[in-house]
Amino acid sequence: MENLFWFLTSFVALLFIIGLYALLATRNLLRILIGMEILTKGVTLLLIAAGFLAGRQNAMQPIVITMIVVEVVIIAVAAGIVIASYRNNKTISVRALRNLKG
Amino acid sequence: MSTENLMLLAIFLPIVLAVVPLALVKKNALAAGAVAIAASFANLVVVCLAYGKDAALTLPWAGWFFEFTLRNYQFSSFILAAAALFGALLSVYNTVFLKDKAYGWLFHAYFLLTLGFVNGAILADNLLLLLFFWEGLLGLMFGMIYLGHRDAYRTATKAVIIAGVTDLCMMFGIGLAVHLAETATMSQMKVPMEGLGGLAFVLLVIGAISKAGSMPFHTWIPDAATDAPMPFLPFVPAALEKLLGIYLLARVTLDFFKLDGGHWGSMLLMVVGALTINLAVAMALIQKDYKRLLSYHAISQVGYMILGIGTCTPVGVVGGLFHMLNHTIYKCCLFLTSGSVERQAGTTDLRKIGGLGRKMPVTFVLFIIAAAAIAGFPGTNGFFSKELVYDGALERHWIFYAAAVLGSFLTAASFLKLGHAAYLDKGRGDASKVKEAPAAMLVPGIVLAALCLAFGAGNAFPLHNFIQPVLGDALHGHDYSGFHFKLVLVGGSVAALLLAFANHYFGAKSKGSGLAAVDHIHYAPGLHQIYDAAEKRFFDPYDWARNVGKAVAYVGFGIDRAIDFFFNKVVVFVAGGISGTIRALHNGSHATYLAWTLAGLVIVIVACMAGRL
């Protein structure tokens, strides 16, 4: 059980690292969104693993489903922001979104 | 009406009536003034009815040391009565002075609010309640200074910042004292004077003496003298703040901590007192503005009170409290004369006025009486209280006595200069159209000047009725009224006065002949002239004395500016630097913010795992 837990969480950790890398290092707004998606994937895996390990997948499934729906809305809104920014600035570089300082 | 209700009335009557000027549809200063007069006289009646009665009142309040506890007894009712008296006199004066001012109605509202808050602070028997009223006064002070003119906010801000910092000290002091005494009720407060108790003492004293306007928390007062509306000066710095500050100081030293003469706390107070006397008066000596000069004296005289209370001898304490009362009377009167001059002559700049004595004879007489009182001319009230303070100081160490006498000398010199310049000199400016001030502005001054003389000649009355009952048994049956001082003391004071006269006479003569109208000592020059004076006639006794005075003035000026520099520049620079750094760190990049977040996450998690959550 313990081993399985660490086995699964190590993959979750890998996904988190990849996602955070995307958030931190890329300049492309859409790729930042992809990073956010990957983070969400990690969370999904972690939740399912938790349900699996606790033996309560029945209780966990509705949670994951709701979470997926909620995250889709978030991503859609975020994509809307990126598109609107692109319409304003004609670029999807994150440089367009670093003017507020101080 | 029971005394309990009278106490409540004293607090809430002015505060409630203050709403009237605020609610006036047409902002008429005269109508607001009428309300102010009515309210202040009603207040006077109320506090007179409550005078000297013992009463306590506790209303259910928040709990945890927060209790709405009021206490009326000899000391508080005396301070209350004094404050109410000045409030009543000033309300009359203000009404005339502010008649045509656009902000008049607002000032009257502030005036009444201040009166109510002061009554609250005096009657409070709970330290936290006291703090409540105390802080409320801070806001009112800001409001009143702010009314002066369009750039007065600078001064108002400075005043609030200085007072705010010292009030913070006082808050800590109160916190410590409440912690140590395990009660916030002032009448039950007993704090030991060692360890943290000492710190609490110092912090509370800082709060009290800064309210009274002592050095080094004084720098806003002279600025307020130039910027604030004139009626603010006799009301707040000269009267109420002295009463309140010295009241708290006396409560702290005599009640809470039971300070005795051998303690370092007493020495501290005396040193502060002596320094305040001399440094402030030295600054006063070189001022060229009527109000500003007076305001430095308002600082200087606090020194006598602190010195007197700091001696911890019955005679010194009686002297200090008596001096507080007297100072309020004559300084109020002096500020009123300055107000009359400002209103009639249009300015208080001594370089632009002169020869007003003939045009404004009543004002001049009032000035002479009050100035004699502040200088300690025998027979006036100031003389008696100063003698008592000298007596106490001499009992402790001759050096404090010497400092006090030196201050007395400089006080006399500066008032000779002021009187000469404003009322006797001829020719500067156009004085031909100046008339005597209206009667309503003179009456309060006349009352006060009469009090100066009355409390001098009949000093038994205030001492027996107001001051000595405060100390009660601590006096061991002594009576300090009448005229029974040691000859040495009186001789010293008289000598100081004579010296001041001589100094003034020779100064006026030697300089006055050369220049058109002015005797030069009144216009104590800027810094370069100090060096000029040092070059020539160094051994001339007169110049020598003058140079000593100037040197003291110079040092005082330096200290004054240094404190000013600290508040104006260092604080601003440090805060600005921190602020700039923080702002530079917010570079707008999402990656930076994300990196902070992750770093914070790691730190918090590490801290949690280390059991620090």
Place this chain on the structure above:
Amino acid sequence: MITLYIALPLAVVLLLNLSPRRTANALSLWCGLVLTVFAGAYTLAMPHVPGLADAFDPANRVLQWKIEAGNLAGVMFLSIALVVFSAFWVGRYLIADSNRRFIFNNLLLLCMTGMNGIVLSNDLFTLYVFLEVVAASSFILIALERTNAGLEGAFKYVLLSAVATVLVLSSMALIFVLVGSLDYGTVKAVLTSGQLDAATSRFVTFAIGLFVVGLFIKGGMVPFHGWLPDAYSSAPTASSVLLGGIVTKAAGVFTLIQLAQNVFGWDKPSPVLLAVGTLSIAVGAFAALGQRNFKRMLAYSSISQIGYIIIGLGAANEVAVVGAILHLFNHSTFKTLLFVNSAAVEKQAGTVDMDKLGGLANKMPVTGFTSVLAMLSTAGVPPLSGFWSKLLIVLGVWLSGAHAVAVTAILLSVVTLAYFLSMQRRVFFGRLAPGLEGVKEAGGWLLVPEIVLAVITLGLGLTMPWFFNTFLVPLRSLWSL
């Protein structure tokens, strides 16, 4: 009937969108106002009328919602209703386009639903869902005008909020492994059972740490605050009112208080909270000192004020926590008031750059006066309400033994006073700035929230003892000490 807090706004939104567009545009404002007033009145009536505080349960399991409310919830409901009420007025005043205003009003109602849901939720995952509702509607509210700045602020918020979500959900997963449920009561029973072995309690601490950091991000605490100044200052001012007034408090701070007491069962001072709170107070205050933009200064000031709430919570004794809750309410009133003032200034003077403003007090007396009131309350000047809450917080922190924190908090409130004085001087007092001669007082629409909020700030301060005994003392029972 406590279900109404969620059901009613949702129903209103649905009905508005089903009715013809023209009617709906006109109706949305009034529906919203009536709803918020109703919510406020309902909350005030709740302690006195039996039955109001019950969940909706007509003996039928299917309609039994799993939610509950307490006294703390009452304070939050009141703040939420108050701020949303003000935001409606500001929106009516500032947003010219009627379609956009319709969307704004709908989003306000949805956001209100989300915040009420946060207050009511009794389950960690439900909490998460409503947190996301609030976050998503905030993103849209920030980006409503689609200006560059607004999009930038929204984007940063989206980004950091995503990280917060990940942390919160991961923490939930870890708790679920251990407990097998996310219900507050069940989780608390396991976490505070005292039967966890060393390894398991380290595991639990780790999970709680993740959760707390997630909430720190939502609440905008330093150093997790990067999004907050940008989002607040760049949002349309009508949205800033909502964001600055309540969103971070409901999403971050209230949640933290709720969880600390209902789930984590903290009962001793927490150095982490104290440190983060103190850092927030300091950084927020000093950053606010150097701002030129009125709204940005208010945003930093929010960070600083929330720091006070957090140290109150960190002290974990009843004095401090009651102070923190009171400060939560106070902050939502006076910060909303300040944002409403900034809306008035923005509309009337056309800018919120403080270097271009000045001397507006004579032109806009009500706005000037109420802003002075709000500022003094924020800085903690008696007898305004802000003084009492700060006093309780500092007192509680001192009693908890964190003397240095208490002293720092007091010292930094001087900085608060300093930056607000500088703000007052640059915006309302001083010399009238060139070009502002024709400025008039804001229209009647805006004076309503200004006066209501100012009266609350002043009235609460003056009637503190009564308020304290009626509302706050009962709160103590929440904190089992």
Place this chain on the structure above:
Amino acid sequence: MLSLGTILLILLVLMVLSALWAVMATDLLRSTIALALTSVFLAIAIYMMGAPLAAVFELSVCAGLITVVFISAISMIKPEGNTRKEDLARKRRKRLKKYIPLPILLAVAGVLLWLNRVDLPFTPDADVFPLTLSEIMWDVRRVDIAGQAVMILVGVFGIVVLFKEFVRRGKGGEE
């Protein structure tokens, strides 16, 4: 027959690799595809861990809907500062066509998975939770469902606000 552990290992490794690809790929479209692939692998893993309903959601919503969102976003964005702009656009359009079958394939795979539910070689601890899935979903988690509804409403408003082109109108209300 592979054990559950081995299958999971393979799936998760593939998932991480495709996630890495999604982040590293220079072409945005490829990134999106890789992301969808990640979702597919994750969905299968979820399925293997005894959560078939969640797997279907992951597949249809994440792999399907989000990919659609991303691809429509990419299609709105013209290639930046390029001389051969139209050329490239045409190429993109061609490529887009190439990827159209992908969501369909994913959907088919999902349906197949749903229909041929294979019995797990390794059963986790018996589900000790006393309620059935639908009971939990509609009773215990009822508030969450309401929250989802609110969320979707928010999303609708978000799309109306953010995606809609600026409209020029005669009355001059909007720019």
